[in-house]
Amino acid sequence: MYRIGELAKLCEVKADTLRFYEKHGLLAPSSRSDSGYRLYSESDAERLRFILRAKAVGFTLAEITELLSIELDKSNWACADVKGLVDSKLAQVNEKISELNHFQVSLQRLSDACCGGPESAEHCSILEALESNTDNIKCENHAHHHDKSQYTKNCQNKG
Amino acid sequence: MYRIGELAKLCEVKADTLRFYEKHGLLAPSSRSDSGYRLYSESDAERLRFILRAKAVGFTLAEITELLSIELDKSNWACADVKGLVDSKLAQVNEKISELNHFQVSLQRLSDACCGGPESAEHCSILEALESNTDNIKCENHAHHHDKSQYTKNCQNKG
DNA sequence: CTTGACCTTGGATTTAACTCCAAGGTTTAT
DNA sequence: ATAAACCTTGGAGTTAAATCCAAGGTCAAG
Ligand SMILES: [Zn+2]
Ligand SMILES: [Zn+2]
Ligand SMILES: [Zn+2]
Ligand SMILES: [Zn+2]
Numbered sequence: 001m002y003r004i005g006e007l008a009k010l011c012e013v014k015a016d017t018l019r020f021y022e023k024h025g026l027l028a029p030s031s032r033s034d035s036g037y038r039l040y041s042e043s044d045a046e047r048l049r050f051i052l053r054a055k056a057v058g059f060t061l062a063e064i065t066e067l068l069s070i071e072l073d074k075s076n077w078a079c080a081d082v083k084g085l086v087d088s089k090l091a092q093v094n095e096k097i098s099e100l101n102h103f104q105v106s107l108q109r110l111s112d113a114c115c116g117g118p119e120s121a122e123h124c125s126i127l128e129a130l131e132s133n134t135d136n137i138k139c140e141n142h143a144h145h146h147d148k149s150q151y152t153k154n155c156q157n158k159g
Numbered sequence: 160m161y162r163i164g165e166l167a168k169l170c171e172v173k174a175d176t177l178r179f180y181e182k183h184g185l186l187a188p189s190s191r192s193d194s195g196y197r198l199y200s201e202s203d204a205e206r207l208r209f210i211l212r213a214k215a216v217g218f219t220l221a222e223i224t225e226l227l228s229i230e231l232d233k234s235n236w237a238c239a240d241v242k243g244l245v246d247s248k249l250a251q252v253n254e255k256i257s258e259l260n261h262f263q264v265s266l267q268r269l270s271d272a273c274c275g276g277p278e279s280a281e282h283c284s285i286l287e288a289l290e291s292n293t294d295n296i297k298c299e300n301h302a303h304h305h306d307k308s309q310y311t312k313n314c315q316n317k318g
Numbered sequence: 319c320t321t322g323a324c325c326t327t328g329g330a331t332t333t334a335a336c337t338c339c340a341a342g343g344t345t346t347a348t
Numbered sequence: 349a350t351a352a353a354c355c356t357t358g359g360a361g362t363t364a365a366a367t368c369c370a371a372g373g374t375c376a377a378g
Contacts (some may be wrong), residue, residue, distance in 0.1 A: 005324065015325085016367055024365090035374055037325055046290070053289050057269065058262030061365070067289070074280045082285045083275035090266040093259055100256045103217030107249040110216065116242040121233045126241045130212050130226070131205070164354065174355085175337060183335090194344055196355055220335070 001031070001039040011048055018048075026051055026065060058093055059085075160190070160198040170207050177207075185210055185224060217252055 008015045018038075021027040027047055029038035040048075050071065054064045066085060070077045113125035121127060167174045177197075180186040186206055188197035199207075209230065213223045225244060229236045272284035280286060 003325075014367075017365085019327095020366060033325095033374095035325080036327095037374080049292065050289050057265040058259070067286075070280060071286055071290075074283070074286065077280040078277045079273050079280050079283050079285075080275050080277055082280050082283045083270060083273040086266055086270045086273070086285055090263065090270060093262050093266060097256060097259045097263060100217070100252055100259065103252050104249065104256060106216040107245055107252060111242060111245045111249060114242040114245070115238050118237045118239055121229060121236040121238055121241050124233070124238050124241050126238075126245055127226075127230055127233065130209050131230075133208065162355075173337080176335085178357095179336060192344095192355095194355080195357095196344080 001041060002045065003033075004029075004038045004040070007040045007045060007048065010045065011052060013048075013052070021048075021051065021061075024061060024065075026061060026068065058089060063089065160200060161204065162192075163188075163197045163199070166199045166204060166207065169204065170211060172207075172211070180207075180210065180220075183220060183224075185220060185227065216248075218248060222248065 002010065004015045004018055008018055018027065022029070022038075027044065030041045030044055031039045033039055047068070050068070051061075051064055054067055055061075059067065063085065067082075070082060070085075110126045110129055113129065161169065163174045163177055167177055177186065177199075181188070181197075186203065189200045189203055190198045192198055206227070209227070210223055213226055214220075218226065222244065226241075229241060229244075269285045269288055272288065
């Protein structure tokens with residue numbers, strides 16, 4: 001039997017996290033000591049590891065609660081149910097990735113358009129792109145010219 | 160001059176969002192009507208569009224606040240400052256993408272290992288992977304066998 | 319017998335970006 | 349003149365997953 005701090009250290013989480021999981025129905029210690037201390041069994045520890053593995057592949061605690069209820073009653077669930085949870089999560093993750101990829105492309109385009117030099121930002125391509133109503137930065141407009149032609153890592157590259 | 164609802168509709172946000180932006184120092188109407196209604200000028204609208212464009216490339220409101228302060232005082236900032244913000248955001252986005260890619264790969268592997276059929280989940284590869292202490296699912300262990308050999312879209316594929 | 323490490327509980331706080339509500343004032347159209 | 353549609357304010361609620369706090373009980377060592 002582990003006390004809360006022992007299990008926490010063992011699984012590299014905080015004791016607070018274990019109390020949080022208990023409050024939310026994910027993991028309760030199988031017993032208490034006479035003085036009221038939580039006592040976790042080896043199977044409680046296994047359950048915690050299950051939770052942490054599910055977290056590590058991206059499931060939320062709400063989703064893990066579902067997984068756990070299947071896990072405890074496997075024979076009344078089908079592979080289709082389990083795979084459904086995984087595939088639905090996969091779809092969410094793919095959607096999020098796609099949003100972030102969009103950010104990534106836009107930011108990269110902004111970054112590439114700016115010389116990044118020490119000159120005044122008065123004609124910075126990034127700011128101009130955010131000011132303008134164009135969706136994407138247009139390198140063709142040669143908007144970014146500094147007084148000195150010394151810093152040329154900007155739109156002119158493509159001209 | 161736009162009233163709050165007009166500007167909101169024009170820019171496809173809610174009036175509440177504009178009040179929220181005002182409370183957080185991102186966008187204040189340049190004037191008020193006699194009866195206290197917010198009145199937004201065309202340049203207020205431009206500022207809002209700047210905010211929305213920055214949001215569209217992934218900046219948080221806190222970061223947009225920084226961008227706006229640069230935007231209003233361009234000559235006292237360098238391209239390097241602006242590009243720094245973009246590059247730092249880019250790094251965050253890349254990190255998040257990489258985390259999600261890890262989720263994606265793991266979930267895909269779990270999904271591929273499960274037959275997804277109507278049989279009992281008692282021997283579901285997904286659950287077994289989450290129970291076991293192996294980091295990744297191992298298809299070599301042929302853990303997933305159903306009574307009927309009718310549903311074979313699982314580990315046996317690779318055998 | 320006292321210090322320090324550990325444990326208990328309940329409740330408050332954090333982050334981000336809204337979103338909603340109540341109670342009331344204003345404008346506009348019929 | 350009255351109803352609908354709009355606006356005001358302050359403040360509360362939402363989501364997720366913890367994290368922190370205070371006041372106090374327990375346990376082992378010295
Ligand atoms: Zn520059
Ligand atoms: Zn620049
Ligand atoms: Zn199966
Ligand atoms: Zn399965």
